[in-house]
């Protein structure tokens with residue numbers, strides 16, 4: 161039988177290549193079931209600080225397993241005490257499975273959205289974008305913890321699409337990540353960052369209904385303190401030829 165990571169790659173393609181069909185829910189569930197069982201051993205996980213004797217400076221390390229226009233399959237390794245800041249996945253599905261350590265995922269489901277005018281602070285590097293409108297979003301926030309024994313964390317275009325991922329382990333944490341379709345700025349799927357805020361502090365718009373149970377998030381520039389370095393993948397290869405041929409025949 162093919163290595164688990166290759167079967168995951170094939171199932172990801174089967175799930176996402178056809179788009180939103182009647183078979184999508186069962187295909188998605190099959191993909192999640194496969195991903196739920198993946199372990200650090202299946203991908204021959206190498207933690208950055210053990211790979212070359214020196215500790216990585218970046219808060220996160222990205223290990224690409226496979227990329228194609230249909231989906232990406234990768235590993236993210238978060239350094240102790242580090243987080244991936246609040247960001248979105250516009251129009252995308254995502255699954256992430258912890259294979260080492262423990263993460264806490266704060267997810268935000270959009271309830272309503274307001275467009276604020278005016279300059280966005282902290283965008284001096286990009287004066288054109290600093291003039292753009294920014295979104296203030298009212299959300300329902302939930303928080304879940306995932307470790308090696310947990311199933312995959314799932315996001316869809318309409319559920320859990322905005323999230324923050326904190327490493328809550330006493331050391332590094334690592335998770336396998338599937339995104340479909342991948343980020344593509346030219347197709348309107350750029351990653352936007354947000355921060356929680358007090359809406360009354362950023363707007364006096366009387367149309368905003370304040371509800372004590374809601375969270376509010378405000379579009380911000382990409383946080384400068386967050387960046388990824390990269391590391392080569394050392395696990396079983398996903399069969400590039402089979403997947404590429406199938407995605408090209410789409």
Ligand SMILES: [Fe+2]
Pocket residue numbers: 247248249323
């Ligand atoms: Fe994410």
